Amino acid sequence: MKKLDPSLFKAYDIRGVAGDNLTTEVVEQVGLVLGTLAFEQGVPALCVGRDGRLSSPELAEALIRGIAGAGTDVYDIGMEPTPVLYFATHYFKTGSGVAVTGSHNPSRDNGLKMMMGGRTLFGAMIQDIRRRVEQEDWRRGCGKGRVERKDAETPYFEKIVGDISLCRPMKVMLDTGNGVTGPLAMRLYRKIGCSVTGLFTEIDGHFPHHHPDPSKPANLQDLIAELRNSDAEVGLAFDGDGDRLGVVTKDGEIIYPDRQMMLFSEDILKKHPGSQIIYDVKCTRRLVDWIREHGGRPVISRTGHSFVKARLHETNAPLAGEMSGHLFFNDGRWPGFDDGLYAGARLLEILSRSSNPSAVLHALPTAQNTPELQIPMAEGENKKFVQRIQEELHFPDAVDEIRIDGLRVEWKDGFALARASNTTPVVVVRLEGDTVQALDRIKKVFGEALRRISPDIKLPF
Template sequence: MQVIDPSIFKAYDIRGVAGENLTADVVEKIGRVLGSMAVESGVGPVCVGRDGRLSGPELKGALIRGIAAAGADVYDIGMVPTPVLYFATKYFGSGSGVSVTGSHNPSRDNGLKLMLGGKTLFGPMIQDIRRRVESEEWSIASKPGKVEVKDAETPYFETVTRDIHLERPVSVLLDSGNGVTGPLAMRLYRAAGCKVEGLFTEVDGHFPNHHPDPSKPKNLEQLIERLKSSDAEVGLAFDGDGDRLGVVSRKGEIIYPDRQMMLFAADILEKKPGSRIIYDVKCTRKLVDWVKSHGGIPTISCTGHSFVKAKLAETNAPFAGEMSGHIFFNDGRWPGFDDGLYAGLRMVEILSRTDDPTALLSSLPTAVNTPELQVPMAEGENKKFVERLQKEVHFDDATDEIRIDGLRVEWPDGFALARASNTTPVLVIRLEGDTPEALKRIEQVFGAALKKLDPSIKLPFSAE
């Protein structure tokens, strides 16, 4: 049995600290298992790309060696955003690929996002890879698979620019946070008809300016400040590998993904009335009301891009999104994978229909809510706590209690959510009220329930 740190096998992907628990040796062995699975399923070649992290070249090389050793062919598409890797799996027809990326994690981290035969691997499938690596359940072919360098960026570029149609040029400020998206984003948005200004668009795996994670307000501070002196009508930010989008209005208001989804949903429902719109458990209640008022069917999903993607495949809905910024278009114009660059252009396309994008963005319904709050716990304790919460806690005055992913309690004027993170040992909490008074009441009621379950819990909000 191989001794490998089991913690690198996450719910959505494989991720760890490069050179420590995610070494080239470990990645090569994972590659052998993936290559064996591709051969067994007949779903090669496997496309492989990487983001701009310093450990990327070594780990990508090890992964390719492992896949090829098992007899599977490999298409090496180079350093590209993760959405270009997803595009390549469709463009080259195999549906199989791996993005070597640490996504929005610290610069020393890296990981693997996996697809095989058109399906994203997550949950039990990731654990099966772990089992096979540990037991060395792989094949070594007498003749290794072929490794070919392929250009996926050019057909991706051409496909996106053919699809996007602006009614007028829109001035945009792009913040890539020194992630892999910078050079491509600048070219792509200019070709689509935007006036473009860039911020931190040089690829630098040290991430010297700010961390490339637009879900955290502190990482948008420089974008907000630059907008004050810029002619840009909107600011767009991307995460380290380009599959998530952040949006900031000209006046510095952060338009969180659940509000972005309102504009996308309205646009899609105008053309596809009665369609399902998928959202994750962390999204605002205002989105649910919005989708209903625009003739759609709001459909809730577990959090996590892999779970949302699976829900999208199950329902064949034309659109899905989650609070972290993964946005999925499946409306015939785009083939259903999460792409921050493309989502940003769809946002710009909508904004090009108005002379005042700031007013349109500010008009989207909002509520009084907390950011994503976290309660650190010992490894595994967050999941045990949530299991107890789901079984033992009930609210007599609630209109609904949703238990698909933690516990989300709905009231007529707000909601409370507690769920176990699938990537770190924390309890994730989000609270919302239609008014400050409603939020305060929900904090007190929900906080008291959490305290009753565990009197020692340190709440990241006031429950007084």
């Protein structure tokens, strides 16, 4: 059996350090397994795309070699945002594909996001890929699959342009963080009727200006500063591979994705009354109330784009989203995958109905809360710590204790969450209170509880 680093095989993707534990050899072997799975499931071809990281071309070549080596055809769409890869699996009717991307991780990292037969691979399915690589359980020597270059960007571009209708021209500033979305985003938003200013739109795998992760406030500071001094009405930011969206108002307020979902759910529920709306455990309680007030049914999910997507398909909900910025439109206009570029276009469509977009965004309900906070730990220790939290902590004064993903404790005036990240060795914490006093109390109560589990823990709040 082959010796693999088990930490490569995450809950909803394969991810590691390129050239270290994520080598071309490993990726080619994963390709062999994926090509074999495609054969076993009657999938004729796999779409393959890659982001703009320095290691992505070499890893994509290795992946394609493996898939074709198992006798499965490959549709190579080249360097494109991950949503374009997802779109390709629909457009070319394979339902199957792999994005070579490190997403929002550090520049040396890279990985694989995988779909097969219309399903996103996650959890036990990814562990089965690991098992099959270790046991060399793949087809080989049955004839090579064909590798064909395909243009997925043009039909993707045309689909969005044909779907989005702005009520008036808008002025928007984009920060693509030197990720793969830059050139496409600039063309796309201009085509739908916007005057566009771009920051860091050149694709550069070194990420020289700031890290492409809009969920971190520090990565939005350039956009906030430039937006204030421009005539742009709103700022949009994207992560390294384009499947997540960040939003900033004219005066610099960050509108986190759970508040973005309020606008999207209100808009969608007008045409789909009574529908379920999926949100993840990190989202504000205000979103839950908002969905109910607008005639929808809120449904909580584990965090992780694969878990949210699976829940979306189980329920056929018209909208799903998570706090990190993955937003899924499944309302008949878009085919249910997470796409930061499309989500940004849908947001502009809604905001174009107003002469003051910032006022619309400011009016969304909010609470006193923290952004996503992180407690770094050794690899694997975060999951052990959270398991102890789930088993040992109880709060008699709480309204509810939700354990589908870590521990989310609900009080009448706020909540506290601690969960293990599925991509990095950290415990993710988020806290919210209806007032400053409520948030301070929840921080104190939850912090003391976490210290009972680990007295030496360094809390970020």
